[in-house]
Amino acid sequence: WFRAADARTARTLQKGTTVHVQEGAVSADRVYAFETLDPEIGADPITLSFYLSQDTLGDAVNAANAAAASAAAAVTSKNAAATSATNAAGSATAAAGSATAASTSAANAATSATNAGNSATAAA
Structure with a gap:
């Protein structure tokens, strides 16, 4: 050497x-x-x-800032996904309520049809 x-x-x-x-x-x-x-x-x-030169340090700071921005975007996406899941659950509950209401309406319509038929028979 x-x-x-x-x-x-x-x-x-x-x-x-x-x-x-x-x-x-x-x-x-x-x-x-x-x-x-x-x-x-x-x-x-x-x-x-x-x-650590100023260039190297600047590159490291820029990389750290980009990583922080990416992490913040990921948190925003996670929160938006959670909100979407909550809204979907609310929509599913509302759809179930609508289905129940439709079933009740159908049962009431059948009862009304039977009563109308009975009234027509009595009138005849």
């Missing part, structure tokens, strides 16, 4: 210096920042942390 020319001195590895990883299976296109203050090259561990 050897160090690149721009990472051989304590000055080039100062805290806050960023490194963009161009290739790799895990860290490609990520940016890291050095966390070690005044490191002694070859003696001190060099600590890196994931660097």
Whole structure:
């Protein structure tokens, strides 16, 4: 292993210096920042942390806002579905009441027809 020319001195590895990883299976296109203050090259561990640039942070905020909007839309849809279910239940109850009323009307009409027939017979 050897160090690149721009990472051989304590000055080039100062805290806050960023490194963009161009290739790799895990860290490609990520940016890291050095966390070690005044490191002694070859003696001190060099600590890196994931660097959140304004672009990366903005992308994360936008994604979070989109997720929140999607969640709010899902809640609105759930509430609309619950209202629809309640309305459907009310319609079913009303339809059952109408069916009962129609059955009663039919029974009353049959009774009226029988009474009309009896009256016609008595009149004859």
